[in-house]
Amino acid sequence: MNTKIRRIKKSGFSKTFIIIFAVILNIILSLLMGYWSYSWLPIQASEAAHYVDNLFAFETTIGTFIFLGCTGTMAWILVFNRAPKYDESNGEPLEGNLKLEIIWTLVPLLLVLGISTYSTSVNYKLENLGSKIKYDYGAEVPFVEEKKVFDYGPIDVISRQWNWEFVYPNGIHSSELHLPVDKKSNFRLITEDVIHSFYVPAFRLKQDIIPGSVITYSLTPTKEGVFRLRDAMFSGAYFSENQTNVIVESEEIFYKWIKETVKKELQNGLNPAGSLYQKRLKNGNRGWATVKPAPDPKVNDAGIKSRPHDS
Amino acid sequence: MKSAMTIVNYDPRLVQSKNPYPKGPNDWKRFFSFNTDAKVIGIQYIVTALFFLLIGGLLAMLIRGELITPPSDLFDPTVYNGLYTMHGTIMLFLFLFPILSGLTNLLVPPMIGAPDMAFPKLNALAFWLVPVFSIILLLSFFVPGGPASSGWWSYPPISIQNPLGKMINGEMLWIIAISLSGISSIIGAVNFVTTIIRMRAPGMGFFKMPIFIWTVLAAQLLQLLGLPALTGGAIMLFFDLTFGTSFFRIEGGGDPVLFQHFFWFYSHPAVYVMVLPVFGIFSELFPVYSRKPLFGYKFVAVASFGITILSLVVWVHHMFYTGTPMWMRNLFMFTTMLIAVPTGVKVFAWIATLWGGNIRLTTPMLFCLGGLFNFIFGGITGVMLATVPVDIHVGNTYFVVAHFHYIIFNTIAFGIFAGIYHWFPKFTGKMFYEGLGKVHFALTFIGATLNWLPLHWAGLLGMPRRVASYDPEFAIWNVLASIGAFILGVASIPFILNMVSSWVRGKSAPPNPWKAIGLEWLLPSPPPHENFEEDIPTVLNEPYCYGLDKPFVEDEQFYVEKSLKKH
Ligand code: HEM
Ligand SMILES: [Cu+2]
Ligand SMILES: [Cu+2]
Numbered sequence: 001m002n003t004k005i006r007r008i009k010k011s012g013f014s015k016t017f018i019i020i021f022a023v024i025l026n027i028i029l030s031l032l033m034g035y036w037s038y039s040w041l042p043i044q045a046s047e048a049a050h051y052v053d054n055l056f057a058f059e060t061t062i063g064t065f066i067f068l069g070c071t072g073t074m075a076w077i078l079v080f081n082r083a084p085k086y087d088e089s090n091g092e093p094l095e096g097n098l099k100l101e102i103i104w105t106l107v108p109l110l111l112v113l114g115i116s117t118y119s120t121s122v123n124y125k126l127e128n129l130g131s132k133i134k135y136d137y138g139a140e141v142p143f144v145e146e147k148k149v150f151d152y153g154p155i156d157v158i159s160r161q162w163n164w165e166f167v168y169p170n171g172i173h174s175s176e177l178h179l180p181v182d183k184k185s186n187f188r189l190i191t192e193d194v195i196h197s198f199y200v201p202a203f204r205l206k207q208d209i210i211p212g213s214v215i216t217y218s219l220t221p222t223k224e225g226v227f228r229l230r231d232a233m234f235s236g237a238y239f240s241e242n243q244t245n246v247i248v249e250s251e252e253i254f255y256k257w258i259k260e261t262v263k264k265e266l267q268n269g270l271n272p273a274g275s276l277y278q279k280r281l282k283n284g285n286r287g288w289a290t291v292k293p294a295p296d297p298k299v300n301d302a303g304i305k306s307r308p309h310d311s
Numbered sequence: 312m313k314s315a316m317t318i319v320n321y322d323p324r325l326v327q328s329k330n331p332y333p334k335g336p337n338d339w340k341r342f343f344s345f346n347t348d349a350k351v352i353g354i355q356y357i358v359t360a361l362f363f364l365l366i367g368g369l370l371a372m373l374i375r376g377e378l379i380t381p382p383s384d385l386f387d388p389t390v391y392n393g394l395y396t397m398h399g400t401i402m403l404f405l406f407l408f409p410i411l412s413g414l415t416n417l418l419v420p421p422m423i424g425a426p427d428m429a430f431p432k433l434n435a436l437a438f439w440l441v442p443v444f445s446i447i448l449l450l451s452f453f454v455p456g457g458p459a460s461s462g463w464w465s466y467p468p469i470s471i472q473n474p475l476g477k478m479i480n481g482e483m484l485w486i487i488a489i490s491l492s493g494i495s496s497i498i499g500a501v502n503f504v505t506t507i508i509r510m511r512a513p514g515m516g517f518f519k520m521p522i523f524i525w526t527v528l529a530a531q532l533l534q535l536l537g538l539p540a541l542t543g544g545a546i547m548l549f550f551d552l553t554f555g556t557s558f559f560r561i562e563g564g565g566d567p568v569l570f571q572h573f574f575w576f577y578s579h580p581a582v583y584v585m586v587l588p589v590f591g592i593f594s595e596l597f598p599v600y601s602r603k604p605l606f607g608y609k610f611v612a613v614a615s616f617g618i619t620i621l622s623l624v625v626w627v628h629h630m631f632y633t634g635t636p637m638w639m640r641n642l643f644m645f646t647t648m649l650i651a652v653p654t655g656v657k658v659f660a661w662i663a664t665l666w667g668g669n670i671r672l673t674t675p676m677l678f679c680l681g682g683l684f685n686f687i688f689g690g691i692t693g694v695m696l697a698t699v700p701v702d703i704h705v706g707n708t709y710f711v712v713a714h715f716h717y718i719i720f721n722t723i724a725f726g727i728f729a730g731i732y733h734w735f736p737k738f739t740g741k742m743f744y745e746g747l748g749k750v751h752f753a754l755t756f757i758g759a760t761l762n763w764l765p766l767h768w769a770g771l772l773g774m775p776r777r778v779a780s781y782d783p784e785f786a787i788w789n790v791l792a793s794i795g796a797f798i799l800g801v802a803s804i805p806f807i808l809n810m811v812s813s814w815v816r817g818k819s820a821p822p823n824p825w826k827a828i829g830l831e832w833l834l835p836s837p838p839p840h841e842n843f844e845e846d847i848p849t850v851l852n853e854p855y856c857y858g859l860d861k862p863f864v865e866d867e868q869f870y871v872e873k874s875l876k877k878h
Contacts, residue, residue, distance in 0.1 A: 040768055041704075048703075051700055052700045052701060052703070052704050055700055055701055056695065056701050059694065059701070063691035063692075066691060067688060070658065070687050073666070074662060074665065074684065077662075077665045077666060077670060078670060078680075081665070081667060081669065081670050082671075082672070083670055088602070088669075089602065089669060090603065090669065091601055091603040091667055091668035091669045091857070091858065092858070093857060093858035094603065094604065094606060094666075094667070095604045095607075095608070096606055096607040096608065096609075097606075097663075100659075100663070101607050101610050101659075101660075104655060104659040105652060105655075105656055108651055112651050113645075113648075115698060116641075116644050116645045116697075119698045119701075120641045120644070122699075123637060123640065123641060126700070129634070129637070132634040136564075137564075194468045194469045194472070195466060195468070195633075197707065199707070199773070201704070201772065201773025202773075204700075204704040205703060206704065206706060206707065207632055207634070208632050208633040208634060210634055211561045212561035212566070212567070215634050228773070228782065230773065232706075232707040232775045234392075234461065234462050234777040235469060236392070236460075236461075236469055237388050238388055239388075239392075239777065239778065239779075240383065240388065240777075240778035240781065276388075280387065287386075287388075287390050288390055288393050288456055288457025288458070288460060288481075289455075289456030289457060290389045290474055311772075311773070
């Protein structure tokens with residue numbers, strides 16, 4: 001007990017110094033971490049991406065500060081407040097400190113209110129999600145007039161167990177999603193069986209596709225390249241194969257692709273689950289039960305399965 | 312012998328409930344019978360749950376074995392889906408809920424000075440439902456078509472597709488098992504809440520209850536409020552699956568998203584049902600092993616109820632990308648983030664409790680410190696997930712898997728291990744081996760960190776969860792995770808060795824080996840069947856008055872001597 005009191009008294013000045021130093025160090029490390037956090041994310045390929053990444057970097061910075069602040073204090077305690085062997089005396093009997101407790105209630109409160117207010121404003125700026133209209137099972141997918149402005153579309157995104165098909169306004173069908181860069185494209189998201197999710201990590205966008213509803217959706221790609229589109233809502237046996245590519249091209253190349261594809265005959269499109277299922281049948285249909293994969297989609301552009309992707 | 316009892320909210324009829332089981336405390340057969348002693352039931356729960364931890368862990372290692380390489384090469388993808396579904400279900404409903412019920416059963420009556428739970432027979436019934444639904448669930452591995460394989464969410468339409476068209480199928484057994492688990496939890500909750508409200512020792516007002524009791528009360532009230540939604544949803548799902556009704560089936564005009572609301576209205580609070588008692592364990596152990604009062608006892612106590620109330624109004628954060636309208640997403644982002652406030656109050660209070668203490672790094676303290684460290688991390692990723700634009704990117708990816716394992720394993724399971732070690736001497740009467748305990752901690756901490764830290768990056772880069780195969784760019788994170796998982800598997804060896812050998816031949820434990828304050832530590836180790844029997848102590852102050860000149864109970868010396876005498 002005595003030694004402890006002496007330790008506390010002696011360190012009055014050096015304690016403030018250490019605290020200031022630690023806080024500055026923490027701020028520097030947190031800023032570095034926030035800066036570094038951009039590199040943990042895929043290429044920024046849509047308008048949404050930089051908003052998301054900025055928010056994430058901001059939260060990483062604040063989060064690092066809190067994490068290092070708390071765990072640094074814990075580490076300090078573990079180094080300097082260890083009881084010697086066989087010492088079973090008590091520590092300083094502090095029961096609480098009202099001022100401190102009010103501060104650490106209010107500061108996090110203001111912080112999360114700030115973050116959610118800012119995020120709300122980002123949501124209103126992006127407005128990817130349009131309307132969600134229910135329709136009767138088996139009926140024609142209704143045409144939904146998109147009230148928001150867009151430059152191109154609507155492209156029908158049809159998801160199935162387990163393949164993707166894209167139908168363009170002029171009627172062409174494709175296994176890959178071609179999009180013009182820097183144009184706001186509009187989609188009608190449709191599923192023919194279970195819930196799927198339209199997820200393009202490079203765009204930082206994800207939208208579930210709900211059976212019995214058609215959902216309109218808009219996004220603006222901002223970078224040319226090949227990006228993976230992955231089903232992100234578990235959809236059964238071959239869920240992990242339910243992927244395709246998004247090909248973002250200059251407007252010129254995009255319209256050239258449209259013009260050329262119109263002339264192509266319908267052929268079998270990408271359907272990786274189909275060939276895996278055939279293999280399974282050949283091996284004696286072992287494994288647990290699954291529904292049969294949907295037949296190959298009939299498309300004008302069959303796509304390239306192992307096309308190298310940028311992210 | 313004892314000074315005048317000031318009976319507050321204490322129902323004397325309950326003391327007189329006789330133990331219907333005749334045999335002495337060393338009869339091991341009672342663990343296999345319909346015993347109504349909460350201490351026996353507690354151990355039954357814990358041992359059963361630990362057995363299922365091994366089964367769930369085995370499945371986890373099969374999963375990580377598949378994921379150590381990008382292609383789906385170890386199992387057929389249908390098998391992978393069944394394995395991960397059963398892994399999640401077993402870990403939640405056969406390991407976590409039962410083990411927490413076990414700790415709660417062991418601790419609640421002694422901590423509040425009650426002889427037993429309010430309804431001992433119901434208590435035994437709640438426990439015996441566990442083996443029943445566990446067996447139903449495990450049997451589903453052997454029905455044609457395999458077990459349920461639509462994830463622990465069991466979202467329709469995928470869950471009601473029933474490819475073989477058979478009446479009895481894995482999904483059906485899954486729904487039955489989950490419903491029985493819900494019934495067991497409701498019975499348990501009624502029992503815990505009644506016991507805490509009606510059977511506290513004289514003088515133990517709400518603000519003199521140990522924090523563990525506060526958190527159990529908060530958690531069990533959540534069970535009562537939330538479980539009906541899940542059970543209702545499960546019954547409707549059962550009808551859709553088995554009898555072709557259309558609650559969620561679009562063919563008949565149903566809405567699959569409705570199920571998601573039922574499911575998350577309960578399953579979000581469910582995560583707090585699991586974490587609250589662990590917050591309780593942290594609040595009990597930090598004061599003991601730093602020998603200081605719990606900092607801000609009242610704030611910590613009330614924060615539990617702040618969490619309870621808020622956690623009933625945040626469930627839509629699991630549905631930010633299902634077509635939820637903008638206003639709803641923004642609203643639920645606000646409510647979700649508010650949870651960080653009472654949670655933060657607790658975290659800061661624990662750190663302040665440690666500050667300037669006399670820290671003893673025993674095995675239970677190491678698990679507590681490790682758990683707190685991991686919880687701070689998991690809480691921060693939780694706030695990121697609550698941020699709508701960020702969640703739209705990382706939702707349903709491995710980032711979520713990493714977040715909730717940081718909470719569910721790296722915090723909750725750590726807290727449970729801490730609790731098991733801390734109260735092991737009390738309820739078995741034997742000391743465990745510190746050395747083995749520390750090896751267990753080291754392996755667990757390294758394995759868990761290696762398992763789940765790297766997966767955050769896989770998720771940030773866009774690796775969806777629940778996949779059996781993945782693009783090669785995610786391989787590095789998955790290799791690290793798999794190595795971590797195998798280390799965790801190894802970590803179970805020192806733990807089992809420690810528990811079994813110390814229970815069989817460990818040193819006898821004194822009544823209060825940690826010099827802790829609390830009613831349970833005034834009892835012999837192990838406590839007699841009816842705990843304090845006729846001499847219920849009168850509580851004078853809140854617990855945790857380490858170093859303060861405030862006696863915990865009236866006539867403390869009497870109880871200390873009595874606990875030693877029995878030994
Ligand atoms: C500061 C506190 C926390 C916040 C703000 C938070 C937030 C979130 C959010 C927004 C999600 C949904 C992510 C998604 O699916 O896209 C989530 C998932 C999850 N959280 Fe937390 N969380 C917190 C703490 C906790 C705690 C304490 C637990 C457990 C006791 C927990 C367990 C889970 C689980 C199990 C899931 C995933 C469920 C699933 O998708 O299977 N979280 N969390
Ligand atoms: Cu798991
Ligand atoms: Cu939640």
